Amino acid sequence: MRVMAQLAMVMNLDKCIGCHTCSVTCKQAWTNRSGTEYVWFNNVETRPGQGYPRTYQDQDKWRGGWELNKRGRLRLKAGGRLRKLFTIFANPLMPSIQDYYEPWTYDYDRLFSAPATEDTPVARPKSLITGQNTKITWSANWDDNLAGGPELAPADPVLKKLSGQVKLEFERAFMFYLPRICEHCLNPSCVASCPSGAMYKRSEDGIVLVDQDRCRGWRMCVTGCPYKKVYFNHRTGKAEKCTFCYPRVEVGIPTVCSETCVGRLRYIGLILYDADRVAEAAAVPDEKDLYEAQKSVLLDPHDPEVIAAARREGIPDDWLEAARKSPIHKLIFEYGVALPLHPEYRTMPMVWYIPPLSPVVDVLANTGHDGEDAGNLFGAIDALRIPIGYLAELFTAGDPEPVKAVLRRLAAMRSYMRRLNLGQKSDESIADAVGMTGDQIEGMHRLLALAPYAERYVIPKAHAEQGRELEELATGCSLDYEGGPGMGGPFGEASGMPAPVAVENFHALKDRQETGALVDPADRSGRVNLLNWDGKGMPDGLFPKRKEEDQ
Amino acid sequence: MNTLDLLLWVVAPYVALTVFVLGHVWRYRYDKFGWTTRSSQMYESRLLRIGSPLFHFGILVVILGHVGGLVIPKSWTEAAGVSEEAYHVVAVVLGTIAGVCTLAGLAILIYRRRTVGPVFTATTRNDKLMYAVLALTIVLGLAATVLANIVGGGYDYRTTISPWFRSIFSFGPDPALMAQAPLLFQLHALSALVLFAIWPFTRLVHMLTAPVGYLTRPYVVYRSREDVAGSRPARRGWAG
Numbered sequence: 001m002r003v004m005a006q007l008a009m010v011m012n013l014d015k016c017i018g019c020h021t022c023s024v025t026c027k028q029a030w031t032n033r034s035g036t037e038y039v040w041f042n043n044v045e046t047r048p049g050q051g052y053p054r055t056y057q058d059q060d061k062w063r064g065g066w067e068l069n070k071r072g073r074l075r076l077k078a079g080g081r082l083r084k085l086f087t088i089f090a091n092p093l094m095p096s097i098q099d100y101y102e103p104w105t106y107d108y109d110r111l112f113s114a115p116a117t118e119d120t121p122v123a124r125p126k127s128l129i130t131g132q133n134t135k136i137t138w139s140a141n142w143d144d145n146l147a148g149g150p151e152l153a154p155a156d157p158v159l160k161k162l163s164g165q166v167k168l169e170f171e172r173a174f175m176f177y178l179p180r181i182c183e184h185c186l187n188p189s190c191v192a193s194c195p196s197g198a199m200y201k202r203s204e205d206g207i208v209l210v211d212q213d214r215c216r217g218w219r220m221c222v223t224g225c226p227y228k229k230v231y232f233n234h235r236t237g238k239a240e241k242c243t244f245c246y247p248r249v250e251v252g253i254p255t256v257c258s259e260t261c262v263g264r265l266r267y268i269g270l271i272l273y274d275a276d277r278v279a280e281a282a283a284v285p286d287e288k289d290l291y292e293a294q295k296s297v298l299l300d301p302h303d304p305e306v307i308a309a310a311r312r313e314g315i316p317d318d319w320l321e322a323a324r325k326s327p328i329h330k331l332i333f334e335y336g337v338a339l340p341l342h343p344e345y346r347t348m349p350m351v352w353y354i355p356p357l358s359p360v361v362d363v364l365a366n367t368g369h370d371g372e373d374a375g376n377l378f379g380a381i382d383a384l385r386i387p388i389g390y391l392a393e394l395f396t397a398g399d400p401e402p403v404k405a406v407l408r409r410l411a412a413m414r415s416y417m418r419r420l421n422l423g424q425k426s427d428e429s430i431a432d433a434v435g436m437t438g439d440q441i442e443g444m445h446r447l448l449a450l451a452p453y454a455e456r457y458v459i460p461k462a463h464a465e466q467g468r469e470l471e472e473l474a475t476g477c478s479l480d481y482e483g484g485p486g487m488g489g490p491f492g493e494a495s496g497m498p499a500p501v502a503v504e505n506f507h508a509l510k511d512r513q514e515t516g517a518l519v520d521p522a523d524r525s526g527r528v529n530l531l532n533w534d535g536k537g538m539p540d541g542l543f544p545k546r547k548e549e550d551q
Numbered sequence: 552m553n554t555l556d557l558l559l560w561v562v563a564p565y566v567a568l569t570v571f572v573l574g575h576v577w578r579y580r581y582d583k584f585g586w587t588t589r590s591s592q593m594y595e596s597r598l599l600r601i602g603s604p605l606f607h608f609g610i611l612v613v614i615l616g617h618v619g620g621l622v623i624p625k626s627w628t629e630a631a632g633v634s635e636e637a638y639h640v641v642a643v644v645l646g647t648i649a650g651v652c653t654l655a656g657l658a659i660l661i662y663r664r665r666t667v668g669p670v671f672t673a674t675t676r677n678d679k680l681m682y683a684v685l686a687l688t689i690v691l692g693l694a695a696t697v698l699a700n701i702v703g704g705g706y707d708y709r710t711t712i713s714p715w716f717r718s719i720f721s722f723g724p725d726p727a728l729m730a731q732a733p734l735l736f737q738l739h740a741l742s743a744l745v746l747f748a749i750w751p752f753t754r755l756v757h758m759l760t761a762p763v764g765y766l767t768r769p770y771v772v773y774r775s776r777e778d779v780a781g782s783r784p785a786r787r788g789w790a791g
Contacts, residue, residue: 081766088762089607090592090600097593097669129594130668192770195762200774211774213583216760217590234673237589250776462776 002275003299003310005319006186006206006350007244007268007459008328009258010338011179012448013356014410015265018145018177020044022257022266026181029256029530030243035235037103037128040140041242042257044179048156048390049143053099056228057342058157063093064226065189065345066282074283074346076189078223084195093223097234101138103128129234146175158393174387176356178394181257182229182242183341183349184208186273186297187282190241193224199239204462205270206350207244215239226345245531250462253534260530264451269326269458270319271350272299272310282346287397290343297348301329322460327447328352335436335444337406339395354448355391355403357410374415374430381407409434413448416441453535559741560726564719567744574751575759588757594669598659606656612649613692616642621716625709635707643700650693657686681753688742695735712736 026042045051059065063078078084078093106123114121127134143152153159184201188208191199198214199221201207210221210230217237221230230241245255249268253259258266274297281293299306301323310320323329331338331354338352364380365371381388381404388407392400412434419427420442431438447455533539578586592599620642628638661682664670699706715728729737750756 085762085765089603090596092600094592094596096596129672131672132668188771191772194772195765196760197762197764197768197772200772202776203773204776213586215587216757216762217587218762219590219592232590232593234591234593236584237587238584 001299001306001309003272003306003313003315004206004275005204005310005315005323006271006273007184007249008206008271008326008350008352009181009255010267010328010331010352010354012263012265012267012354013176013178014354014358014448015263016044016177016179016356017263018044018046019262020141021260021262022179023140025260025530026242026255026257029245031240033235034128035233036231036240038097038100038140039231039233039240041229041231041240042179042181043140044177045141046144046146047176047178047394048153048159049146050152050155051157052140053095053228054138055155055157056095056226058160059226059345062095062223062226062228064224064228065347066187067346068283068285072283072285074187074279076192076224077226078193078220084193084220088195088218088220091219091223094219094232095222095228097129098138101140101142102134104134104136158390161393161398162389174390176358178341178353179257180227180229180341181255181351182208182244183227183347183351184242184244185350186275186278186294186348187346188225189345189347190221190225190230193220194218194239195220199230202246205244205246205249207246207249208241209243209246210239210241212236212238212240226342226347227349247531249459252459252461254457254459256530256533258457259533259535264456267327267331267447267456269328270301270323270460271326271328271332272301272306272315272320272323273297274299278348282348287344288399290346291340291396291399291402294340294343294348295332298329298332300333301326316460316463319460322458325458327455327458330443330447334440335409335447337409337444339402339406341395342397343395344397353395354410355395355406356387357407357414361411361414372414372418374412374427374433377411377415378408378433381411405434409436409444412436413441413445417445417449556726556730559737560715560729561724563741563744564724567748568719571747571750574748575756578751578756586756586760587754589673589754591664591670591673594673595663595667598663598667602656602659602663604656605652606660609649609651609653609656612645613653613689616646616649620709621713624717625713638709639705639707643696643705646696647693650689650696654689654693657682657689661686677753681749681755684742684746684749685755688739688746691735691739691742695733695739698735699733706733706736708732708736712740 022042023040023044027040030041031037031039040052043052051057056062056064059077065077066074067077069075076084079087104125104127107126108123110121111123125134125136126132142148146153184207186206188199188201191201191208194215195218196214196216198211198216200209200211202209215238217232217239219232219239221239221241222228222232224230230239232238233240245257248255248259254266254268258268277297281297282290284290284293301307301320307320311317328338332352337354339355340349340352342349361371361377364376369376369380371377388400388403389398391403392398396402412430416427416430416438419425419430426438428438431441436444533542625635629635664674664678664682695706711728711732715725715732718725718728729740732740
């Protein structure tokens with residue numbers, strides 16, 4: 001047993017209202033640079049829908065993730081090492097910018113500079129790729145809220161897997177949102193695909209990162225990731241991806257997407273897993289067993305043997321304590337309501353989802369039934385095959401049983417808690433019917449519905465007691481490093497030595513403390529650096545200023 | 552031997568080599584972030600999928616051919632029982648095929664770079680200079696081979712150019728050997744020297760980091776938080 005720690009996330013889809021706040025704040029913090037205009041480390045898709053990039057889930061086309069070879073061993077679906085090197089000069093499985101979308105801006109200046117005419121001047125869209133006038137035909141969420149439904153939604157690769165009958169039933173419409181970030185997989189196929197060895201999984205917290213100094217732009221990671229969550233910065237020629245906001249989680253605050261989530265549907269916590277068993281579990285023959293196999297790799301943080309083994313691996317005690325309090329572990333095991341996204345890709349994704357129940361309740365209520373009565377709900381879950389089949393294709397490689405079990409638990413929670421809210425006696429039989437106790441249901445309700453900040457995010461701080469890290473922060477001039485500031489690179493954008501992260505953070509924090517305003521008056525009016533916002537207070541520029549008379 | 556020969560075939564090669572080596576060291580130390588292929592595949596894939604493999608596989612064979620022709624002495628191949636005629640036929644045929652592939656690939660890539668809007672926008676002046684020198688070197692090399700063998704009766708560069716090339720690396724440069732080579736070969740060598748001199752400052756650097764290590768490394772790479780880039784290396788006495 002080789003115990004490793006992993007930061008994981010759970011998203012409760014029942015609470016996602018599709019507001020895209022996570023996407024926007026993430027973009028504002030990480031990808032509002034040239035070369036990453038089209039990049040959304042966090043995006044929210046409407047399901048059914050084509051997703052972003054278009055039809056990324058169609059692995060017959062994109063060949064991301066792992067598959068089993070004839071001997072039952074894991075191999076990259078896009079081909080092994082030799083094949084990768086032979087196709088390195090022109091990757092045949094690389095999405096083009098059109099598969100994402102061609103980013104654009106508007107010719108706003110025209111609005112001011114146009115001569116007075118009878119017609120109102122128009123700001124025409126300009127492509128950020130070519131600089132020419134463009135016609136906007138697609139974006140990261142073009143099919144938001146089933147827009148263009150009859151034309152666009154049938155191309156949904158998940159929907160295609162379901163039978164023809166389901167497509168017709170789909171006219172009765174169901175829809176939910178799927179926010180996606182990098183899965184920070186236990187068995188990451190992007191890392192395995194990187195010819196340079198520039199991508200790595202951090203051994204402390206399992207965050208998957210791209211070493212910008214070692215990336216050579218071979219583009220194989222983009223192909224390797226079945227979730228298409230590694231992006232190619234077309235200006236710098238390097239891969240970039242979701243960082244799990246590591247500068248934030250290292251100091252114990254949640255990712256920007258979680259911090260700003262309006263629905264408070266995200267949970268972050270630690271998971272312990274047995275690194276020795278990952279490859280074996282990812283290679284179980286039947287895809288439908290992958291969900292259970294993935295769970296079997298995760299370890300019980302309360303088990304004394306696990307604790308002893310974790311200590312031997314040097315995992316600090318406060319991390320073990322955090323793992324015991326982890327909301328992720330509770331949601332996956334104790335409450336058993338979190339499911340991994342597309343386990344059939346065999347990457348062991350570590351962003352889990354609680355499938356949405358709301359369509360079921362709504363459909364029941366529309367038929368005149370009491371949508372929250374336990375009996376009605378349980379019956380309806382079994383009868384409503386459309387969402388379950390669809391959800392199962394997303395979360396359990398097509399096996400409806402685990403999804404049904406989760407939905408039954410969520411339904412039971414509604415019924416059980418409604419009785420309590422109405423002042424009726426608690427009905428233990430409801431809990432019993434889904435294999436839980438009343439206390440467990442109340443605990444789950446507290447975590448899912450009340451969701452106090454400190455219980456949603458249990459993030460242990462990184463250990464940086466080593467002298468040299470302190471030295472970097474505290475002694476000497478913080479600009480005293482090779483190729484310091486002003487080293488404008490001669491080889492294209494942002495070339496030259498990167499500023500050490502500690503230096504960058506130091507200056508960002510110093511600016512924040514000393515200027516009073518977060519906005520640099522020179523060129524960033526109205527912008528806030530969300531990377532340093534800890535959710536407390538309201539930095540200037542985050543919201544428009546109130547008018548005088550309002551105050 | 553006059554001053555010009557000395558300048559062209561002794562001074563210039565050493566200057567080019569020094570710039571090549573030190574340039575790479577400097578670039579690696581100060582611009583790891585800029586060390587990339589700067590692929591433009593996102594913008595355009597159709598032409599790239601023909602041109603790029605044609606060029607790259609072609610140039611790999613051409614490089615191998617140059618190693619065989621320049622580095623391995625004639626006496627060695629003859630000792631191995633390969634006659635001059637046999638060597639010559641193989642070298643000319645393989646070299647011409649590979650050269651034509653390389654040139655065709657490069658032509659497609661340059662055409663693509665000029666005509667596809669986003670790719671052209673992403674082309675820097677540095678790239679343009681590099682393309683000019685690279686194309687010139689390849690054209691001259693191919694022209695020297697083809698003309699010497701089709702128009703002329705063949706030229707045995709292994710008695711002049713190859714010993715000169717090796718003499719550079721054994722620090723006993725002999726410019727007289729090169730001075731007697733045909734003009735096209737001389738021009739090819741000179742443009743190659745220019746190419747080597749600008750190499751470290753162009754996107755060609757990606758060749759030096761060809762990812763052959765991928766064949767042997769474990770699939771999933773783990774790294775500790777402590778040894779990530781952007782952190783200053785530990786000073787003596789501070790390493791924990």
